[in-house]
């Protein structure tokens with residue numbers, strides 16, 4: 001029988017079926033962070049039970065951690081308590097924790113792949129919607145609520161309905177200066193924030209085949225922003241080489257992984273076909289990720305844009321998106337906080353200085369990304385440009401620590417959500433690629449990165 | 457199980473979980489008291505004073521336990537704090553045209569019934585509620601019906617039989633899975649173990 005990659009992984013993880021269309025699915029890997037887990041551990045304690053497979057859990061602190069003077073005590077008592085309770089819970093239940101100061105600490109979706117824990121064919125969950133990131137490795141990876149975190153701790157399984165499947169094919173090649181972030185912002189602008197609700201997406205076609213693993217992660221990361229339960233990409237030599245560079249892999253495993261890919265004639269519930277040549281650098285103008293426009297357009301040209309959103313963003317429909325003056329640039333998050341992202345920013349800004357009207361924060365996604373950047377002297381390029389090069393964490397992606405964008409300020413951000421108040425009460429967020437963020441930091445307004453790039 | 461209540465209309469599409477409960481209120485380590493922060497940035501003006509114009513703050517909506525929301529309710533983050541806040545505020549059912557997947561699961565796990573109806577019916581309910589805050593509607597979970605004779609609404613909604621059983625009989629999914637532990641362990645030990 002012909003099957004999709006998704007179905008091959010799903011079917012091999014069904015412990016049993018509970019009812020029509022509802023399966024108990026075994027979970028291979030459970031990532032844990034400090035915000036969505038305390039109540040789940042309490043649940044276990046109240047029931048007097050242990051974690052069933054602690055060796056299948058990996059924890060880190062990322063959402064609350066400071067990005068300056070990380071090793072000093074956290075000032076906010078609530079954040080400090082949350083971080084401390086994760087430590088206590090991990091000790092009590094025997095779970096590996098990469099906490100503050102640990103050389104493997106970082107944003108949960110950055111460290112999983114970089115430590116070689118995320119591997120093809122797995123089922124992966126985390127109490128975090130951007131767990132879809134791990135789909136880049138040909139996995140079923142998705143976010144869950146805290147009740148489900150408790151269920152996975154207690155039983156390493158979940159009761160799940162089989163989602164519908166969707167193939168998003170992007171053929172051809174990408175134009176000059178177009179990055180993977182632009183690709184996913186383009187797809188989301190086409191589908192809307194609920195365009196893939198109830199579906200699991202497979203990204204297929206040459207555009208994704210030609211992407212590095214880090215670029216694929218950026219794409220899969222934002223699957224949730226169009227409502228998808230998750231998104232994955234077929235397993236190829238690039239996938240295998242990446243994993244093999246992090247950990248030892250047997251020939252048997254490689255052969256098995258290759259057998260998992262979607263069969264030629266496998267059917268999807270929905271197929272969307274797009275062309276790489278149609279994609280250009282994009283920025284959002286509203287308060288949802290589906291409001292992307294290309295440069296040269298008016299803010300009001302964005303799809304899915306509401307009046308409420310325009311008012312919140314303080315944009316007028318006739319204004320061009322280029323030339324909007326900005327106050328902050330945030331480069332980081334599980335979408336674009338990896339080493340390739342920092343390299344592309346450094347390439348563009350090398351020898352240049354940021355505009356006086358902007359504050360620029362570069363927040364590496366993990367300790368490893370940070371030390372790699374330092375090894376490559378990227379930190380010097382950033383500081384010379386007037387950027388702040390900080391310590392790893394989620395930072396201004398959701399502003400749970402001190403990294404908040406002040407009310408009314410406009411921020412070009414490489415993160416994934418531009419919801420009202422996401423980066424701080426009253427903060428206005430424009431989502432963009434690292435290249436666009438870098439170009440905007442130099443000019444002090446929202447800027448097409450291609451003006452700084454040399455073709456060939 | 458029946459819910460008979462007045463309603464709160466919130467006809468805004470794509471209400472994300474950051475609006476339902478902003479990140480700065482996710483720092484607790486228990487599940488209690490989130491109701492006071494529900495829709496924090498919309499519900500409160502400067503500081504801690506409630507905005508009397510926001511629908512949730514109106515005295516005539518105080519007793520309502522059914523929320524009528526725009527399309528794609530609960531999109532965004534996986535934070536179950538959104539469901540805890542709604543439940544703590546007293547919401548027992550939400551009617552919309554579509555819910556985001558993770559939120560929907562979180563709602564069920566906290567005894568909130570997410571009900572999807574056609575746009576036309578949701579609009580009739582929202583208009584009716586805006587016109588008459590005292591209007592009650594009935595949700596009959598066993599028979600999967602939303603009823604409002606005054607508005608001429610008698611709609612059937614879909615719910616998976618297992619989810620219905622969980623809500624009606626109080627079956628707890630976590631306990632269900634804990635009872636399966638021996639089977640799950642056996643499944644794990646028999647899986648293909650590649651070196």
Ligand code: SF4
Nearest residue numbers: 130333334394397398
């Ligand atoms: S970086 Fe942002 S989106 Fe990613 S896990 Fe952290 S808060 Fe969530």
